[in-house]
Structure formats: C-alpha cells, structure tokens
Amino acid sequence: MTTRPDWALCRHCRAVVYAKRLARNHGVCPQCGGCFPLTAQEWLDLLADPESLRPLDFDVPAGDPLGFADGVPYAQRLAQARHATGMAEAVLCARLSIVDTPVVVAAMDFRFMGGSLSAAVGETVTRAAETALADRLPLVIVTASGGVRMQEGVVGLMQMAKTAQAMQALDDAGLVTACVLTDPTYGGVAASYAMLGDVVIAEPGARFGFAGPRVIAQTIKQELPPGFQTAEFLLERGFVDLVAPRAQLRERLGRVLSVGARRDTAANLCPAEQVVIRDPEQVPELDPWEAVRRARHLGRPTTAEYFRMILDDFEELHGDRVGGDCPAIVGGIGRLGREPVVVIGHQKGHTPAELAAHNFGMPNPAGYRKAARLMRLAAKWGLPVVTLVDTPGAYPGVDAELQGQATVIAETLRLMGALPVPLVTVVTGEGCSGGALAIAVADRVLIMENAIYTVISPEGCAAILWKDSAAAPTAARALRVDARSLLELGVVDGVVPEPPGGAESDNNRAGTLVREAIRAELADLAARDPARLVAERRARFRRFGGDVNAAALTHPGGSQ
Incomplete structure (x- = not known):
C-alpha cells in the first residue's frame, strides 16, 4: 500500500x-x-464491543541480547520503530468483549519492524496467555509478521517454544483460543502460536507460510502454483477453519467464542418432544430392500441441510490441519436449542454435480482426521458431539489407501470410545461399513425410520457371497439392514419416525423430528460424569458378540 x-x-x-x-x-x-493492513490499535477497536476495551500494559522491557549492528545499531532501529509507530513493541494487548464474550486479545502490528517476533513480543504474548489463564477467559491473537527478529538471533528463536507452551497451558485448562491470520504472517510466528488456536480464521487474500514464496522459488527453482500461500489456498488444503471477510469477522469470531466459552444449561429446563420409538413392535415393518431404496433417495435432506434446520448459530469449521479438507465430511459448532454442540456428518447431495463434489459421501483419510480434530475440540471445550451418518462407505481409492485409510478409521474409533463428553449418532440415510461406524461410536445410536445400517452394501454382499449383484434384495433381507431389525438386534437404541412419505416428502418436519430426538438423548446424558459416559459407552459396544441372540433382550432399545 x-x-x-x-x-x-x-x-x-x-x-x-x-x-x-x-x-x-x-x-x-x-x-x-x-x-x-490495519494497525494493532485498529484491530483492537474493530473487535471490541463499545466501551469494553481495557488496554493491558505489561511493561516488558526490550533488550539487545547480542549487541547487534548491521550498519545501524539494533537499539537505534528500535528507537526509530517506536517513533514511527508510537508503540513500545510490535504487539498490543487488551481485555475486551467480542459480541458479549469477554476475552483477552493480543494484536500484532506489521509496521513495527515487520511485526517480527522478538523477546519482548514473545514475552508480551505469553503474558497475555497467562492473563487469560488466570481470568479463565478466551485468548484471541491477531497475527501480522515476517517471522523471528533476526537482530535478536537465537533468543528470538526461543520465543517460538515459549509461546507454544503458553498456548498449551490454555489447552490444558480447557480455555478457548482463536487466531486471526492477517497479511502477511510468516516464519516463526506462523510456525508457533499463529497455528495453535482451537479455531484459525484468515482474512481473504492473507499470505501465510513458514518460508516466503521468493525464498521457496529461489531455493527449489520451481514455479509456484496459483494463489500459493493465500488464505483461500490454505482453506482448500485444510489448514484454516474459515476465511472471513473483514466485515463479517467480528460476528463470526464472536459466534465461535460464544459457543466455546459458555455453556447454557438452561437448555435442560426445556423438555424435548419425545419422538424416538424404542419398541421394535411399534416400528412399521418395511422390506429391507425397500429400506435400501428409500435410504438412498436423493430427495432426503443432506447432513448440511439438517445442520441448518436443527441448529442455531451454526459455524462450519474446515480442515484436518494436516493437509486436507475432505468434502464428504462436514462439521462445526452451533447451538441445539440453547445447548452448544459440536456436529459432524457425512455429506452427499441431491444432484449428480453435488454428489460428485462431495465424493458421494465417501470420506478419505482427511475427512476422518477432520472429524477427529472436531471431536478433540469438543472434549477440550466440554461440549456434546452429534454425528449424522449417511455414507455408502469410506472411499475405496488408491490415494485413500496410500494415506492410511484403515489407520485413520481405527484411530477415530479409539478416540470416540474414550471421548469424555456425551455422544449421540443418528443414521439419517445409508450407514455402510467401517466408514459409517468411524463416526458412530456413541452413547446413543438412533436411526431414522427409512434408513439402513449394515456391514457392507447389499450389492457388495451379493457379489461376494451370491456371486451375483442382482441378488442384492436377497442380501438386504439376510443382512437385516432395516430400522426395525436393527432395533431388535440392539444395534440401535431407538428409531426416529419420518413424516408420511419419508423424510424426502417433508424436509422441515424430518428436521424437527431429528432435532427433538437428539435433544432428548442429550438431556438424558447430561447428568453423567465423564467416567460414567466412557464406561457405559464401552460396555455398550463390549456386549456385541458376547451372546448375539440375547443382545436384544438385554439392550435398552430391545424388546423385554
């Protein structure tokens, strides 16, 4: 500029x-x-609710540990930066509120020696984190930096570890952290606290990376891809949760902070409509092959549509923070009634183009890593997890195998089994194989009236065992994939009824039924402490195979 x-x-x-x-x-x-670019003070003013801004002056002295000079003494460069910016260092901190949520904010300023990470900057960011820890408040960091300040050498380098440890202390305390990436954010800041927030938000076009593009291009002598290291590039590759225009940033950040920082237990005072059917005799009989056909109907609501129908303040979060953002898994945070929740589910579509865009609801390893990341976030924030299952199975491709599909599914199963928060799953369409089970190890597993749950698709079973895929209807009946049979087997705990004509005939009513079913289950689980939740969840899955024929008789959802 x-x-x-x-x-x-x-x-x-x-x-x-x-x-x-x-x-x-x-x-x-x-x-x-x-x-x-905005100055640090402009960022504080932009984020703060009216009259909520209270500056934090930590009075951190700036030093010159190396007595450095590059033609101009470092002390002189510091004096010049202070005179030009009116700041003591490259970061300002304050207590303030963002959309009514009290927070501590540390905002960096690129004008001050490129926003470089010095000992004083690292100390100030660390003290901001310690203030948030002492006051039990969320921490928000706005980054703008070229990296570690070279004039302080290895002392500047140590600030990366120091600030990372400060962020870990907030994680250990279960406090919300959010990072806002502005242009540019590079080097040691990018490789430390900038990427350690629970939620990472980037401004459109913001450049971010460890090494700058000129350094990379000169080192490897390769042409960089279009948009390399921009916010949009990072979003597509799963490294940031969302890209928010500046006009929307305060509101969307406030929504995230509100969900993560406050739990409104008043939701338990609002009883849900009791809609779940727990007696198999009360579930209408449906030919299993007809159930398969209905479960696959393209008019049924998708997971993203259910989220919009059943949640308030929904904010989708993207990426596995490893390198992918699988479109077959969607998830985020929101409120179910007044109860904050984390939601995850398989996403399909209604048209051939939508189905292809979401890989027909078949996740690759990045999808399960994204789901696992959101589950760990729920555990840290102490929020219930709701998962919606609708998949023909995990993606059976070469790339998925090369990326460790089996390993990541196994790790997700293990994670869910030990998660210390309530878990509720609803099978809304197809629930096939380990690709479905990977997000369905829950305290309560429900299924919609016309949905299915099975170890393999009927066509796959028929091709393998009958040597004829045309025997799929026979396989469906043998596998007992329909909701009534699954309730009899004790695999599911209840059946969510559908509107006359199925969920595809009245999406809104289907959404209401799913919403009330989940609310009722969460209300019942709310009083259980983490140890009891984990013990009962493990016991629920432990019994399968102990006595297969008796499973339905000993299961709360089975006949007595």
Whole structure:
C-alpha cells in the first residue's frame, strides 16, 4: 500500500481510494474488497464491543541480547520503530468483549519492524496467555509478521517454544483460543502460536507460510502454483477453519467464542418432544430392500441441510490441519436449542454435480482426521458431539489407501470410545461399513425410520457371497439392514419416525423430528460424569458378540 494524506493506492486492484472512505470501510477496498493492513490499535477497536476495551500494559522491557549492528545499531532501529509507530513493541494487548464474550486479545502490528517476533513480543504474548489463564477467559491473537527478529538471533528463536507452551497451558485448562491470520504472517510466528488456536480464521487474500514464496522459488527453482500461500489456498488444503471477510469477522469470531466459552444449561429446563420409538413392535415393518431404496433417495435432506434446520448459530469449521479438507465430511459448532454442540456428518447431495463434489459421501483419510480434530475440540471445550451418518462407505481409492485409510478409521474409533463428553449418532440415510461406524461410536445410536445400517452394501454382499449383484434384495433381507431389525438386534437404541412419505416428502418436519430426538438423548446424558459416559459407552459396544441372540433382550432399545 502506498499512502498520501488523503488517498491510498490498493495493491490488489491499483485503485486510488479516498482515505476517509477507506477508514469507514475498515480498511477494505470498496473497488475489489482487498484488505489494507490495519494497525494493532485498529484491530483492537474493530473487535471490541463499545466501551469494553481495557488496554493491558505489561511493561516488558526490550533488550539487545547480542549487541547487534548491521550498519545501524539494533537499539537505534528500535528507537526509530517506536517513533514511527508510537508503540513500545510490535504487539498490543487488551481485555475486551467480542459480541458479549469477554476475552483477552493480543494484536500484532506489521509496521513495527515487520511485526517480527522478538523477546519482548514473545514475552508480551505469553503474558497475555497467562492473563487469560488466570481470568479463565478466551485468548484471541491477531497475527501480522515476517517471522523471528533476526537482530535478536537465537533468543528470538526461543520465543517460538515459549509461546507454544503458553498456548498449551490454555489447552490444558480447557480455555478457548482463536487466531486471526492477517497479511502477511510468516516464519516463526506462523510456525508457533499463529497455528495453535482451537479455531484459525484468515482474512481473504492473507499470505501465510513458514518460508516466503521468493525464498521457496529461489531455493527449489520451481514455479509456484496459483494463489500459493493465500488464505483461500490454505482453506482448500485444510489448514484454516474459515476465511472471513473483514466485515463479517467480528460476528463470526464472536459466534465461535460464544459457543466455546459458555455453556447454557438452561437448555435442560426445556423438555424435548419425545419422538424416538424404542419398541421394535411399534416400528412399521418395511422390506429391507425397500429400506435400501428409500435410504438412498436423493430427495432426503443432506447432513448440511439438517445442520441448518436443527441448529442455531451454526459455524462450519474446515480442515484436518494436516493437509486436507475432505468434502464428504462436514462439521462445526452451533447451538441445539440453547445447548452448544459440536456436529459432524457425512455429506452427499441431491444432484449428480453435488454428489460428485462431495465424493458421494465417501470420506478419505482427511475427512476422518477432520472429524477427529472436531471431536478433540469438543472434549477440550466440554461440549456434546452429534454425528449424522449417511455414507455408502469410506472411499475405496488408491490415494485413500496410500494415506492410511484403515489407520485413520481405527484411530477415530479409539478416540470416540474414550471421548469424555456425551455422544449421540443418528443414521439419517445409508450407514455402510467401517466408514459409517468411524463416526458412530456413541452413547446413543438412533436411526431414522427409512434408513439402513449394515456391514457392507447389499450389492457388495451379493457379489461376494451370491456371486451375483442382482441378488442384492436377497442380501438386504439376510443382512437385516432395516430400522426395525436393527432395533431388535440392539444395534440401535431407538428409531426416529419420518413424516408420511419419508423424510424426502417433508424436509422441515424430518428436521424437527431429528432435532427433538437428539435433544432428548442429550438431556438424558447430561447428568453423567465423564467416567460414567466412557464406561457405559464401552460396555455398550463390549456386549456385541458376547451372546448375539440375547443382545436384544438385554439392550435398552430391545424388546423385554
């Protein structure tokens, strides 16, 4: 950005923008939507509720541990930066509230020696984290940095470990952390606290990485892909949760903080409609092959549609933080009534294009890693987990195998078995094989009236055992895939009825039934402590195979 007293030049579209108009627009170019850098103080002002901002002055002295000089003594460069910015260092901290949630915020300023990570910056960020820990408040960090300050050498380098440990202390305490990535964020800041938030939000177009693109290009002598290291590039590859335009950032960040930081137990005072059928005799009989056909109906609500229907304040979170964002698994946070929850589910679609975009609901390893990450987030925040199952199975591709499909499914099964929060699963369509079970190791497993749950698709079973895929109807009946049979077997704890004509005939009513069914199960589980939840969940799955024929008789959902 090149500035004059009254005008600014947008580096994105090269438009000349009136400075006062730019200020009114929070530094966003009205021509192209590109983001101009904000100062640390401007970030604090942008995020804070009116009259909530209380600066934190930690009075951290700046040092010159190496007596460094590169033609100009380091002490002189510090003095110049202080004079130019009016700041003591490259970060400002404050207590404030964001959409009514009290927080501690540390905001970096690129104007101060490129927002570089010095001993004073590391100490200030660490003290902000310690203040959040002492006050039991969420911590929000806004990053803008070129990396570790070279003039402080290895002392600056040590700040990466120091700040990472401060973030770990907040994790251990179950406190919410959020990081906002602004342009640019590189080097030691990118490789420490910037990526350690529970939720990572990036501004559109923000550049982020460990090594800068010029360094990479010069080192490996390769042409970099389009959009390399931009926020959108990172979102697609699963490294950030969401990209939020500056005008939406405060509201969306506030939503995340509200869900993570507060649990409103008043939800338990609002009884849910009792809709779940627990007696197999009360579940309408349905030919298993007809159940398969109905479960696959393209008009049935997708998981994303159920989330929109049953949740308030839903915010989808993306990525496995390893390198992928599988579109066949969607998840995020929201409120079910007044109860904050983490939600995860398989996503299909209604049209051939939607189905292809979501890989027909067949997750790859990145999908299960994303699900596991959200489950661990739920455990840290102490929130119930709701999963919706609708998949023909995990993706059976070469890439999935090369990425460890079996390993990641096994690890997800183990994680769910030990998760110290309530877990409720609803099979809303197809529930096939380990790809379904991987997000269905729950305290309560429900199934919709016209859904199915099976070890393998009827066509696959028929091809293997009957040597004829046309025998799929026979296989479906032999596998007992329908809801009534599953309730008799004790595999599910209850059946969620569907509107006349099925969920595809009245999506809204289907959503209401699913919502009330989940609310009732969560209300029943709410009084259980973590140890009891885990013990009962393990006992639930332990009994399968102990006495197969007696399972239904000893199961709460079976006939007595």
